Amino acid sequence: MDAGLEAVFDRVRQEVAVRADRLWDTALALHRDPEPAYEEHQAAALLTAELAREGFRIGRGTAGLPTAFAASTGSGAGPRVALLMEYDALPGLGHACGHNLIAAAGLGAALALRAALGDFQGSLLAVGTPAEERGGGKVTLVEAGVFDGVDAALMVHPGVHSWSWAPLTASVQVQVGFHGRAAHPTGSPTEGIDALGSLIQLFNSLGVVHRRLPPGSHVQGVITDGGRATNIVPAYAEGLFGLRGATTTALEALAGELQRCAEGTAAATGAAVAVERVGRRYEHFRDNPVLSARFAGHLARAGIHLTEPEAGVYLGSSDIGNVSTRLPTIHPFLAIMDAADGSDHTPAFAAAAASQRGRRVMLAAAEALACTAAEVLLRRAVSARAWAALREKAAADP
Structure with a gap:
């Protein structure tokens, strides 16, 4: 020096x-x-x-x-x-x-x-x-x-x-909203499309995905809207998911997994789904x-x-x-x-x-x-x- x-x-x-x-x-x-x-x-x-x-x-x-x-x-x-x-x-x-x-x-x-x-x-x-x-x-x-x-x-x-x-890690928050159709769960159950059920199914699918994620990747979600009454099939349900990846590339791969799971769930349940990022992406x-x-x-x-x-x-x-x-x-x-x-x-x-x-x-x-x-x-x-x-x-x- x-x-x-x-x-x-x-x-x-x-x-x-x-x-x-x-x-x-x-x-x-x-x-x-x-x-x-x-x-x-x-x-x-x-x-x-x-x-x-x-x-x-x-x-x-x-x-x-x-x-x-x-x-x-x-x-x-x-x-x-x-x-x-x-x-x-x-x-x-x-x-x-x-x-x-x-x-x-x-x-x-x-x-x-x-x-x-x-x-x-x-x-x-x-x-x-x-x-x-x-x-x-x-x-x-x-x-x-x-x-x-x-x-x-x-x-x-x-x-x-x-x-x-x-x-x-890299991180981003993603909001997933399922749009179903309201109905009486006893009087007309076949008329309803359960948005909350769709959201719960997404959580289950992500639980399976989570077991095979690479080190540093992680997904954690909360339900932010699950309906208003127990005697109405929820017409709308929403979850907020925090995604992390050891690298920004890994984060984007996980975001793609979430998108595919949400769309697959919507196809299986008959609901419509909207997937949107919330806030700014933090890079690794x-x-x-x-x-x-x-x-x-x-x-x-x-x-x-x-x-x-x-x-x-x-x-x-x-x-x-x-x-x-x-x-x-x-x-x-x-x-x-x-x-x-x-x-x-x-x-x-x-x-x-x-x-x-x-x-x-x-x-x-x-x-x-x-x-x-x-x-x-x-x-x-x-x-x-x-x-x-x-x-x-x-x-x-x-």
């Missing part, structure tokens, strides 16, 4: 330390006032105020999303790095996924790196990404071109494991091993050591997948509580997101994110290797 880059790393650590209390105050402020998807107005205002205070150019309402933002600094000519911040909360559970720590870590990395670099050739972006839990804000940002021309997207996520990358996460290795090395200086994920374990889905399939991206998990004590999306995890361990992890992550971003901005070879790794993964894992 050249002496100039090491000096930047030293300055990053100093700049994070200077801002440590401010960053923690930001994390706690977000924790105290949790806002759900697309309603994160206070969070966006707080984060952009901190960025503007230190000289970032602020763009609000990015991609038409009122609570999204894109702040930038640098000359604009040269490499571009995006530090991503999530800040939406879970209804009823607050920051039980630790997004307050994600936001504070990304903020700290952005502020520290700008101060450490001074004038530099390139661009540093701090991107506020709303609605990860429900809605897929990053999908909208990707489609709007926010990440076009960006060489690396960097973020971290609190968890109960310290893993160098996130085994996140494609880790960039070049950048993940650089991040892990920097994080180790703080005494946090990352391992590979456990084989065959998947931890849900996230809209970061839609970023990762387009440009070099990292999304490591950093433990703020132990797996033996529970999991995320629980009150215990919400408490951990405001704990002293959470503070230590957030500050260490801010340093490691900033140092990784500095390598992409200042060492062209790192970016070149990262893009090569992404192309290799895309070829092997379409």
